[in-house]
Amino acid sequence: MSAVILxxxxxxxxxxxxxxxxxxxxxxxxxxWKAFENILPQFLFILLLIGFILAMLDETVISRLLGRQxxxxxxxxxxxxxxxxxxxxxxxxxxAASLLAAGAGYGQIAMFLTTLMMxxxxxxxxxxxYFGKRLxxxxxxxxxxxxxxxxxxxxxxx
Amino acid sequence: xxxxxxxxxxxxxxxxxxxxxxxxxxxxxxRAFALTGDNILEMLSFLPPIFILLGLLDVWVDRETMMKxxxxxxxxxxxxxxxxxxxxxxxxxxxxFPMAGVMLKKQAxxxxxxxxxxxxxxxxxxLIMFETATLGFRFMALRxxxxxxxxxxxxxxxxxxxxxxxxxxxxx
Numbered sequence: 386m387s388a389v390i391l392x393x394x395x396x397x398x399x400x401x402x403x404x405x406x407x408x409x410x411x412x413x414x415x416x417x418w419k420a421f422e423n424i425l426p427q428f429l430f431i432l433l434l435i436g437f438i439l440a441m442l443d444e445t446v447i448s449r450l451l452g453r454q455x456x457x458x459x460x461x462x463x464x465x466x467x468x469x470x471x472x473x474x475x476x477x478x479x480x481a482a483s484l485l486a487a488g489a490g491y492g493q494i495a496m497f498l499t500t501l502m503m504x505x506x507x508x509x510x511x512x513x514x515y516f517g518k519r520l521x522x523x524x525x526x527x528x529x530x531x532x533x534x535x536x537x538x539x540x541x542x543x
Numbered sequence: 544x545x546x547x548x549x550x551x552x553x554x555x556x557x558x559x560x561x562x563x564x565x566x567x568x569x570x571x572x573x574r575a576f577a578l579t580g581d582n583i584l585e586m587l588s589f590l591p592p593i594f595i596l597l598g599l600l601d602v603w604v605d606r607e608t609m610m611k612x613x614x615x616x617x618x619x620x621x622x623x624x625x626x627x628x629x630x631x632x633x634x635x636x637x638x639x640f641p642m643a644g645v646m647l648k649k650q651a652x653x654x655x656x657x658x659x660x661x662x663x664x665x666x667x668x669x670l671i672m673f674e675t676a677t678l679g680f681r682f683m684a685l686r687x688x689x690x691x692x693x694x695x696x697x698x699x700x701x702x703x704x705x706x707x708x709x710x711x712x713x714x715x
Contacts, residue, residue, distance in 0.1 A: 387633040387668075387669035388588060388589055388633060390633075391589060391592045391593075391633045391634075392592050394592075395591075395592035395595050395596055398596070398599055399595060399599070402599055402602075402603065409602045409603070410599075410602070412602050413595075413598035413599045413601060413602035413603070414595065414598055415598070416597070416598040416601045416602065417594040417595050417597055417598030417599075417601075418594070418598075420594055420597055420598070420641050420644075420645075421590065421594045421641075424641060426550045426551045426553065426554055427553075428586065428637070429551065429554040429583075430553045430554040430557060431637065432579050432582040432583055432586060433554060433557045433558060433561065433575075433579050434557060435578070435579070435582060436561075436575045436576065436577075436578040436579030436580075436582060437557075437561060437564075437575045437579075439575075439578050440571050440572075440574040440575035440578055441571060441575075443574075471635060471637075473585060473635060474667075474670045474673060474674075475673060478670075478673055478674050478677040478678060479677055481677070481678060482677040482678055485678070491682065494678075494682075495682075495686060498686070499665070499686070499690065502636070502664045502665045502690075503661070503664050503665060503690075503693075505636055505637065508636065508637045508640075511637055511640055512637075512640055514640075515640045515641065515643060515644040515647070516640075516643075516647075517708075519708065520701060520704065520705060520708070523700075523701060523704055524657065524660070524697065524701055527696075527697045527700055527701070528664075528693075528697060531693040531696065531697060532693075535686075535689040535690070535693060538689070539685055539686065539689060542685065543681070543682065543685065
């Protein structure tokens with residue numbers, strides 16, 4: 386659904402742009418392609434790496450690691466898996482729901498989801514090309530600390 | 544221009560390693576390549592519009608406009624705009640970095656850049672609706688509340704840090 390909106394919105398803007406100034410639009414598309422082509426090697430590397438990580442760490446393994454009574458160890462593992470991997474939301478949320486149903490705690494699930502969304506170790510080199518190494522690392526470190534603190538609180542509240 | 548092999552060497556190396564893995568453990572190897580294929584298809588499904596938007600942003604929004612709405616002087620309005628733009632996004636976080644790169648080049652403030660990144664990572668609207676459906680309203684609402692606070696705190700700290708490093712104006 387969101388993809389449809391994204392495509393429709395982009396198409397409308399593109400048509401508007403083209404009617405207003407062909408030259409500029411062509412220039413914009415050229416820039417779009419250049420930006421994409423520039424980053425494609427890193428994208429491919431990331432996607433391959435994710436493929437390998439998830440092949441070894443499939444849903445049954447994750448369920449086992451974050452399952453019932455995994456406690457603080459489970460929290461740590463959740464943080465680790467969430468930080469390293471990159472799982473799209475439409476897979477991560479159902480997975481989280483089934484983990485909950487299987488007896489995992491809310492804290493572990495929050496930790497897994499929050500680090501998954503905010504921290505990206507695999508994408509760190511990519512992030513660094515835009516923000517510089519120090520800021521990119523700093524962002525991930527703060528996000529990690531924040532994820533740990535907020536998940537502990539959330540786990541205690543729910 | 545660097546040769547294709549040099550530019551793609553990491554990906555090629557990893558693919559070769561995957562080939563070796565497939566020989567040793569066909570199950571895991573095949574699954575890895577199948578997952579990679581799925582991921583590439585997913586990437587191709589949302590990246591074209593994102594990059595086209597990026598190109599249009601680059602040619603239509605000039606530096607002055609960007610500074611006015613999202614620069615250091617834009618204030619709360621700029622923060623809210625950055626938050627809304629990030630929340631309206633689709634696609635994983637790594638697609639946000641090139642977009643943030645263009646905003647940075649046009650002098651959006653670091654604070655707004657990192658609010659945009661934070662919102663893209665955790666408060667995307669389609670994702671929130673999906674989260675409510677799978678994990679329930681209470682979990683979603685609490686996580687959202689925590690994360691919005693986290694986005695602002697992290698962005699503020701990074702903003703201060705960037706200013707100290709004098710990194711607000713990267714090379715074109």
